[in-house]
Amino acid sequence: MPSRSTVLTSARSSMAALARDKRGNTLAIIAASLIPLAGMVGGGVDLSRMYIVKTRLQHACDAGALAGRKQMGGGTWAFNSYAARTAAERFFDANIQASPYGAASVTRSFTESAGKVTGTASATLPMTLMRVLGKTTETLSVTCDAEMRLPNTDVMFVLDTTGSMGSKAVSTDSQTKMQALKSAVKCFYEIVARLDTAENCAGGAPSGGTSSTVQIRFGFMPYATNVNVGKLLPTSFIADSWPYQSREAQFTTSTSTTWTQGSATETGSPNIQQGSTSGWSTISTTYDVTSSWCSSQVPPDGEINYTGSPSTQNYQEGSGNPRTTTWETQQDGWRYEYRASYRSSDDRCRIQRRSRDVVVTRYWTRTDTGTETTTQTFNRWRYAQITHNISGLKNGTSWNNSVSLPIGYQGAARSLTWDGCIEERQTVSQSSYSPIPSGAKDLDIDLVPNSGDPSTLWGPALPGAIFARDVQYYWSELDRNEALTTADYYNNVPYYCPEEAKKLQSWPTASTFESYVDGLTPNGNTYHDIGLLWGARFISPTGIFRSENEYTSQGGEIERHLIFMTDGEACTGDTDYAAYGFPWLDRRTTDPSSAPTGGCLTTGTITQQVNARTQAICTAVKNKNITLWVIWFGASSTTIEGMMQSCATPGRYFAARNATDLQNTFRSIADQISQLRLTR
Template identity: 30%
Template sequence: MLAVTAAAIIPMITIAGSGIDISRVYLAKSRLQAACDSGVLAGRKAMTTVTYTSTARERAEAMFNFNFDPEDYQATGTQFTAQADAEGRLDGQARTTIPMIVMDFLGFGDKQITVNCSADIQVPNIDIVFVLDVTGSMTETIGGVQKIASLKLATIDFYDAIAAAMVGNTRTRVRYGFVPYSQTVNGSELFVTNPNFATLGQLPVTHLINTMTVQSRVANFNTPYTGNWIEDPNSTPTSFEQTFVSGNNASREPNVAVTSSGTVMSNNDCALYGQNLSFSIDNNTNLRVWFPTLTAWPGGDGQGSSELYKPDGSNTWQATVPTSGSGYTRATFSRVSATWNDNNGASTNQYRACTRRVTHTRFIRETGFRFTNWTYRPVEINTTNYRAGGTISYVSSINTSTASVPTAGSYDMVQLAQMPNQTGLTRSTAIWNGCLEERTTTAASTFSPIPDAAKDLNYIDGGTSESMRWRPMMHDLTWLRTGTAHQTTTNNNSKPSNACPTASMRNLREYPTRSAFTSYVNSLQANGNTYLDVGMIWGLRLISPQGMFADRNLTGPNGGQISRHIIFLTDGEPVSSATTYSSYGTEQTERRITGSTGIAAATLHARRFQALCDAERGRVAIWAIAFGTSVTGNMQTCADSGRAMQANNTTELRQAFARIANEVADLRLVQ
């Protein structure tokens, strides 16, 4: 037994000792690997370019030493080294020597451990849509700086941070989209006649409606009247020349004039100042003429009359405009020539020729119907030319004392502008400013799930059917009225307030130069009310990998996945106004949001906003920033966990954007 026991002691010690020492080696190697990983991660994060600087090296070594203490393992000869390749990948190696405690008695020497580690900015393809509040409150100041100016600085900081992280990375695509929102959004760059879908993500204007219902007004012309004499629009003026020759020669008729006494014409008969001779016009030929009683020939020095008038049904010409009757003919005279001619070669002063032009113009009484009152009601307007950048001619105001139409009826402002020969109408032209009314929706109090009839909350599908098409806003042709019923009145109702973001939405695209990015951001201007749901709807539309932008958004150009982020910023709670023209028309008239719910419009807009956030959660990273206000309510619950932030001043806002940029450009371990 003693012999057997003695023989077994050595193997048993070997087994136990190897288990102890091997466990120590594995623990040390695991810790060394973790320290190596931490070191290269810290070093790569400290690299602002592809160069492994001394600052980055110090950061890497400090992180390695923090995570591996040689005394914990009685290790010796511990080293950590790292170097960066041409693309900025940081490769590291760590080594140390672990002494054998038990196995040393059996002749086993110390164990050297070597581990490798690498870190890189492994940014996937990234899509970022900035949904930015450009409402009127963004003109307020915090610390002497306008909030809109702070927003611009922070957004440009974000671009700089991503650009720095991307240095040397030629494999990753980063795209930015913008939705500046207030009570509406501007789609003038998104919907165009010749869209560039592949590069700019533009859509044809056929995604906008062809005929649009506008809360407008019609002018009722039902008051008959008889007005002034006007040229008969159905009659064309006629002209002819008359030549008068001295001498009582019948062969010269019908273009012969003689004095009333039948004697030959004297010098004065064709002079500028004629004699008091009787006058008539042959009603059959309009050519056989006695000289009129004129104190001056028409075309002379302006003395006397150059017109004569013959009332309808009369054969007598008179020197004054008729005061009654249904119409008359006016004859106007102009001298063509008055020349002396000799008689058989002898100047006997007995032969003189005069030519004059006579113009007959028919006049009738102006009759028709004058303005009676307005009816404020919906009007159908064709938008085909308007949505494509053309103009709509409309009547912006009416002189109710002078305006008239030939036929009684009700006329909208576009119809009136097309009427010819009208007075008392002030015509203007409307051009689409790019802002959009949302498509068909339904008034609901809850949005879980989102109702199918709420087409506006569908952020997947484009405007491929009439109920799904958007509407180009027509503020010029919109007037307010109280309630949904038609309103007939002689009053000029007010127009709704309106604010269209100056900067148009931009779909996802690359910005290879900083100047292109900053130029757009600096174009942002503040105006209007806060409709959070309008901004979020369009943010989701631009970034969604489905529906109308699927061909652009599903995968990256290298076939890689896309990391999608919406950065949503506002400086206040939802604010709506019943008398504002917004993406949902004028609420006090159309009630597209409130309907008969009895719930305030602002509350319903907030619920719609929350429903949109919930619908896409997990597929799109949603970051929410409350600027100059508390990050509570919708802003807190809309954002992903840990991604709702509050910024109380410019510095904090820039820090918030920097934090998001760092997390978007996620630093990931390669090996």
């Protein structure tokens, strides 16, 4: 056996050899790096697991937030025992495994504030190979939120406010159709504007409003036989004169002259014509006088007294103005002649007198100035289409509420109040308006009026100016002729003007919105075309309100929605004073050679025109990239519902049979307009 020293020496030799051998070094290095290498590989595996689990948590959190916000709709988080929170939790659970990739303690929590649903989720993931480095678990957390975030949005309500809206849709409804409409519109506002009204809407009360960076505007176009838009337009859009089926007074004219007299001036010398002479008579005898003295006692011959104003004998006036008036005056009297006789024998002086009958003629002239006065006396009325000056409604860039027209008693001025309804501009009568003819300027949504072209202007509706000729009891074609008479004809034609429309505007105060909606009143017949036409004008980005509608004040794009709701088919009357005048006499939309007829659905030439024009306007609206929502509110009607469905943007037609249906319909539209978007 080798000795101990021999073994040690051999070992030292082996180790020295190993130290000098490179293969031995590599083996040692590999052995030393196995532990950190295992940690690095394990870290990559665990990091991948962490990424996958966190992604799954995020997806589940997002799904829950979206589901919760959608369930919440326009209501509140706590509504129906926190149904929205329950929906959020269920969707989270459905989108993640109970123990994803071995994770444990998965938690989720969803809350709401100002309409935004916020979620947090976490999970604890056990580590695998990283345990060798002392890392046994990792807690992963995510957050998410979702809210109804509208784009810049304009909503124009075109609402039927005709008389039938005052009745119930079905006998089981507790509200009239008008009451149901008001409720539905307020709840629509709650969903879109995120502001609470006094209405008891399904889903609870909203709060928080919309983002200040988003423009949300609502406009209203109530309609019946007409629309009330006139005072919302610039004064230059309304004509200064307009033809009405009215009357004008005809007068008998007489002229009189009042003369102002000048000063009378005597011309020439008086003409004295002497008549018979009386005998001489002694008037005095004087003695003891001289001859010269006697001669001095003879007075001059007596003259006729010419005092007093000149009389008007042989009166003669000149022509023209001023005029010269000449005349002569005659005065009768006595002229006295005297003589003196001197007798020298006794120095006696005798004075004698005799008288003569004379006529004195004097001549005068005077220049008179005349003032002519023309007097008109009422003679009769002319009943016809009369063009009246209505410029008195304008007060610079603002409006007066009344205008005076000479249609009162015997042609006196009568003040007529203007409520704001209008008469449409130039149109043509055709059976179809596809395409819209160039002459139908009323159907051109975007045509901006030109004060130099009267065919592009609108006129004010003035029912007080309308006289229906002699048609109080029956109609006749003869009644279309103008009438000349002293009679006062019918001046109370059927007329209905709805609540004034509202241009697109923000409604930051719910009470203001409510107050306007509550003011809507049912009255009048149904003319869909005029309501839809003006609703389109008020929302169009390229028309009369382009400067207000094309972009937001910050230059942002706008999504546009027109909601057209009606409870009935078109119903017209040949005596309705509406947007196209007095139909029986004006015949602007119907054949002027035959009597127009009213009716409902498709009966009557006026009704057929309303339907044709409505379809043309529907097409024009859709061609402007405006989403046209149409709601039919009432019992099923195949014909009218077919027309309404073809009017709407595809997929945007709804039929509501009762008050509950109507509110659900408006709610559905509001939810679709309010696009659900993730904000984180």
